[in-house]
Amino acid sequence: MTDTVVRASGLSKRYGSFTAVDAVDFSLEDGRIYGLLGRNGAGKTTIMQLLTGQIFRSGGQLEVFGHEPAEHADVLRRLCFIAESQRYPDDFTPADALTAAPWFYENWDAGFAQRLVADFRLPLKRRIKKLSRGQLSAVGVIVGLASRAPLTFFDEPYLGLDAVARQIFYDRLLADYAEHPRTIVLSTHLIDEVANLLEHVILIDHGRILLDRDADEVRGSAATVAGPAAAVEEFVADRPVIGRQSLGGLASVTIDGALDRDDRFAAAELGLEIAPVSLQQLIVHLTGHDLTGPTAEEEAA
Numbered sequence: 001m002t003d004t005v006v007r008a009s010g011l012s013k014r015y016g017s018f019t020a021v022d023a024v025d026f027s028l029e030d031g032r033i034y035g036l037l038g039r040n041g042a043g044k045t046t047i048m049q050l051l052t053g054q055i056f057r058s059g060g061q062l063e064v065f066g067h068e069p070a071e072h073a074d075v076l077r078r079l080c081f082i083a084e085s086q087r088y089p090d091d092f093t094p095a096d097a098l099t100a101a102p103w104f105y106e107n108w109d110a111g112f113a114q115r116l117v118a119d120f121r122l123p124l125k126r127r128i129k130k131l132s133r134g135q136l137s138a139v140g141v142i143v144g145l146a147s148r149a150p151l152t153f154f155d156e157p158y159l160g161l162d163a164v165a166r167q168i169f170y171d172r173l174l175a176d177y178a179e180h181p182r183t184i185v186l187s188t189h190l191i192d193e194v195a196n197l198l199e200h201v202i203l204i205d206h207g208r209i210l211l212d213r214d215a216d217e218v219r220g221s222a223a224t225v226a227g228p229a230a231a232v233e234e235f236v237a238d239r240p241v242i243g244r245q246s247l248g249g250l251a252s253v254t255i256d257g258a259l260d261r262d263d264r265f266a267a268a269e270l271g272l273e274i275a276p277v278s279l280q281q282l283i284v285h286l287t288g289h290d291l292t293g294p295t296a297e298e299e300a301a
């Protein structure tokens with residue numbers, strides 16, 4: 001049986017009259033990689049700040065390792081939160097940040113950190129405020145990985161990394177997690193990139209949870225049927241359609257719901273191809289918009 005690391009029930013955060021997190025219920029289990037997904041302003045960072053004791057809840061209940069996080073040094077010691085733009089003292093170098101890290105993280109692996117420094121080609125002696133955006137991201141990623149904190153949050157710190165460096169991050173994360181299982185929460189817009197890492201998906205929209213499910217279940221919960229338009233339309237006639245594309249006489253339609261063996265046989269009879277739906281496609285459908293597009297507030301402005 002897995003242990004529950006986080007229990008949130010009716011958890012809310014209000015800023016004045018604005019509700020950033022609206023009575024959410026969820027739990028995080030030990031030894032899993034979670035994707036905390038949602039559009040800009042959905043409430044992802046606010047949830048992570050609540051869980052790491054950086055801000056106080058306005059309502060509901062929250063337990064992290066069995067306690068209210070903000071008031072327990074013992075809980076805070078087991079957490080690592082890496083934000084997109086980490087703040088460091090002005091004259092700090094990456095070498096200083098790595099030297100200080102074991103004071104905060106009892107599982108700190110200095111050898112692993114050194115290997116990551118080489119992987120990310122991080123200049124150790126340059127002042128952090130002089131680093132490029134990607135190098136600054138690398139400092140956060142290295143601290144987050146080498147901390148081996150039992151509950152680690154990566155709040156999009158890897159967005160500054162180039163494609164090669166991001167792939168290194170995903171590879172090292174997966175390999176190290178396999179050897180040292182812990183609970184990891186990734187918040188990201190780059191869903192397709194991280195889709196294979198995620199074991200569980202929590203989708204937030206307007207401070208509420210739209211979806212809280214195993215990633216495999218989510219992937220299997222819809223399918224795309226493609227082929228001659230007339231045959232596709234015949235196949236999907238009585239099914240819930242969540243996306244449709246057509247080109248000439250060909251159509252590609254995404255349907256909600258898993259397909260069983262009979263469905264697959266019927267599709268083959270009609271000469272249709274069935275493909276799985278990507279996590280990103282499904283989430284775009286569920287939130288009604290492209291996650292990388294403008295927010296509702298921006299659209300209204």
Ligand SMILES: Nc1ncnc2c1ncn2[C@@H]1O[C@H](COP(=O)(O)OP(=O)(O)OP(=O)(O)O)[C@@H](O)[C@H]1O
Nearest residue numbers: 015018019020038039040041042043044045046047
């Ligand atoms: N200190 C604050 N005061 C007022 N509103 C705030 C404060 N912090 C966050 N908010 C608002 O709460 C909402 C949720 O913000 P949050 O940073 O959690 O979103 P997010 O999902 O992490 O977004 P992004 O993907 O853009 O980082 C936003 O509308 C934001 O403007």
